[in-house]
Amino acid sequence: MKTIFEYIRPKLGVMSFQMLIKFIGTIVELLLPWMLSVILDDLAPVKNVKMIWLWGSLMVICAVIALIFNAMANRMATAISKDITRRVRRDLFIRITALTASQEDHFTTPSLITRLSSDTYNMHQMIDRMQRLGVRAPILMLGGIVLTFSLEPVLTNVLLAALPLLALVIWLVSKYGIRLYMTSQSLLDALIRRAQESMAGIRVIQALSKTDYEAERFEKANKDVTQKERQTDNLMNITSPTMNLLLNTGLTAVVVAGAYRVNAGLTQPGVIIAFLSYFTIILNALMMVSRLFILYSRGVASANRVAEILNAPYEMKIIEMPLNKDDCHIKFNNVSFSYNKVRNNIADISFELRRGETLGIIGPTGSGKSTVLQLLLRFYDADAGEIYLNGKDIRSVPVDVLHNVFGVVFQNDFLYSGEIGENIDFGRGLGKEAVEIAASNAQADFISAYDEKFCARLAPKGANISGGQKQRILLARALAANSEIILLDDSSSALDYKTDAKIREALAHGFSDATKIIVAQRISSIRGADKILVLENGRTAGFGAHDELMEHCESYREIYRIQMGDVV
């Protein structure tokens, strides 16, 4: 909540102004019954027609003022909460873009999405309603208490004795309520995750006729959420009847105490009657408070969830590191890393690349090929060893500077709904020409077959083009900026050999200055590389050029034999 308050703080000025207007509007509205009593009690009996018309018109004027002020205050309140929500949501998104890969794994994507949508929405509701109802209720309550005090201080004290108990109830309910709201939100995350997952796998689910099974799993998650939500609602609903009961018990005590006081000649029965009517006002105000308080608890629970992300530590710190003077462009020095910190995913990896050189990485599935790229991009920090870029330890390079030098294609990389050209340009403002050249280098000639050419639209996740077409668009993206370093992670698995060969030719001729790291399954994709790293179980099984490896590296020879030998 503290974090969210930082967003409310700059608005405090406007908010107090809004509350002042609301205050005036409310007070003016509360004057109306009083004016009515003036007309009926004071003016009508003396038959003062002129004054009746005067006070009557005054009532109309007050009604107009109340309309204008209340409407204005409400509109302001919505505008203020809009601004706050917008800023929170933007910062939340910004923070999400800066989460490290392991933080993202920790929070999980669906949870990030619910935080961005439903949690910010709950927060918005809280801020909005607090402003709109938060004025009226206290005025009525305080006003009521002041009036009863002026009538009969002793009896008021009897009533006020109920307040600490009331506060205790509110405190307890809100304490557990916020916790319950947070649990039910995270169960909702799980539910959404289920739905998201099955939508992604619809082909498999329908192919295997598993819709019933999936429905069962969803229903279970749904049951869990619903149960928690019900529990939360039932807890929150305790407040209002309890408040009612406590206050009314206080009221009964007031009647009894009043009886004693009247009996002792300390007060009049008429005072008790008046007391009771003011009491109704206090009670109504408290009901409003209890409704607000439900919104508040839910809002705080959501605000906490939002703050959890906003306050997530920036894990990838920039640390001063000694320079490593040599002419290497990229250098791995005894690098080890483990995702789960139990078993090393890669161990003791070392290699050096000069500018313009190409490194091929080959090895069995799960041997750590992609991990090498992830470490170079500093998605994770290595557990041991150093990675140097131009002689600088990458931990000492600001992330935005670091990431500016790469053109990357991951396995199963990201395409989004939008024009093909946009997907290649990727917001870098490279210009039409660069995009077209990149596409032609990436052999993405199929684009020219579309009527709209580069403006043809991709469906979400590029679902309307084939796997091979996706890979060529992704490659064009990696090539378009003439980056210093090009990283390709199994980026041609869906391409036929001919296209793959043409791309390699384009890479060798058009991008000779760029340092390239190519992860591949096919020897043909990397045999021309200056250096080849053969990985096995995260360790180096061989390192060198194709011919050297053919001579010395048994694993490499085996792969070669399988791929080439048996068919020729």
Place this chain on the structure above:
Amino acid sequence: MPRGSGMMSLAGGGSAFERPSVESSFMIRRLWKYFSRYKWTMLIAVILSFGGNLLALLGPKLSGYAIDAISPGVGKVDFAIVFHYAWQMLLFYFLSSLISYVLAFIMVRLSRGIVYSMRNDVYNHLMKLPVKFYDTHLIGNVLNVLSYDIDTIAASLSNDIVQMLASVITIVGSFFMMVSISPRLLLIFVATIPVSILFTRYRSKKVRALYRERSEKLGVLNGYTEEITGGMKTIKSYNRENVFIEQFEVKNAEACEANYQADSFASMTGPAVNFINNISLALISIFGALLYMGGGITLGSVSSFVLYSRKFSGPINEFSNFIGEIQSALAAAERMFRLLDEETEVEDTPEAADLTGVKGKVDLKCVNFYYNPEQPILKNFNLNARPGQVIAIVGPTGAGKTTVINLLMRFYDPVSGSIKIDNREIKSFTRASLRKAFSMVLQDTWLFSGSIYENLAYGKENVSREDIINTARAVQMDKYIEALPGGYDTVLKDGGTNISKGQKQLLTIARAMLLNAPMLILDEATSNVDTRTERQIQAAMLQLMKGRTCFVIAHRLSTIRNADLIAVLRGGKISECGTHDELMNLKGYYSELYWAQFDDMEAPSRVM
């Protein structure tokens, strides 16, 4: 998925389920389906709140009796009576609190129950939607219906309806009281109430459109967020966070603005209706006072008329607030029903039979298919597979290889032409049995968050643990799985983000193996598996393919070399067809492709 669809105009997806508005009455009828299940609960709720309202009238009476017993003056108070009523008051307040809690409890049951069944219905519907829907819509936008829209519907509708029903009693009661006091003063309401009603109606019409806009914009924002968070790694490695933050900000601003427009418009209703009420109050005071002076009414009657008029206008006032909320619920309901109205896969015909005892003869004859008429994918496509044959489909990317698979599985139906299995049209089979006749391994692997065991056993229930372990061994995953902390019970987080793509493919192959279906589809099934592992699992793959009609799409020609029939798909037709040796002798596209894998640059010129 219009994969491999050649030329097309790629229509923008995302919001096809937002069509223009529907009649409210129609929607209320559909909503009633959810509420009707609770009609008895609702009746009880109305009775309870009616009882509660009655008690609200009784309370002041009791305290009145108690106060009556407090006679002014020292020592004159009748304590016996005071205590008598004080106890009654306590009992009564306890009862009333109890009733209101029970009422709240019932309402929670009702509204959460409705949310529960709406979520289930939407989800079940989603599972029945054709693949095409998912190929054209943003998942995030759909998720928004599940999370936000359904909540909005239930939250506002259930509570408001009971409160409105209960307050009808108050309105009717006060109305009759006012009639009995002074029909002439009531004339004031004849003027102001229609104004209230007309005003509320006018507002609600407009506010519904605004709420609809709000739901839609929020859906768009959600869709965008879902899409973009999926590509965070890529965005980071290109240092493009700012670009996407800007795009997000535009959509965020739109969503906030739409929310503001709806909220601020709706927030006017309260003060405006209050205003009309206040004006009637002023009019009642003036005319009441004038009437009194004319001798038409007693002062006491005027003041009780005022009291009843407040009781009367209170609920009317709340009505107008409810109507705002109901409009927002209706706007959300509209989105939900749109989604529920998305056409599911065409039902199996009643005559449809289960496909059983499959021999595996598959014939595609004169099949035409396109996603967009101007850009045909398959043109008079013919392909015949004899039982047990391995058919390999090769061709340039985007030629429509995957489309053939989509048609065989009936994810899409051909525009014209016939597809037969064992000489019977596939349309004459139930979809479920047709699909179950194929084991399918796709390039886009899909595993769900669940244990490895559950994932492997996904296609086939009651599979023994031993079979699972044997199959894992066959795809060379046994050692890896056993080394995991939880072994086969290790949970794959977020659909397997914690294992490599190649490993995912191996697991999907294992899943397909366990399925033991009579036919097999392998669409780039081993594209991310390294050669050595592929070689190691080859025996298992051959075992899997043995005796089954197989359709194989692969770029690694070594995988398909031994196919019984290799079909080269180009320009929507089969351009070459035959065994490996036949096609090599033909020296056409296939042989070119074949040589390309050995010596990239010189391939076309190389002679065998």
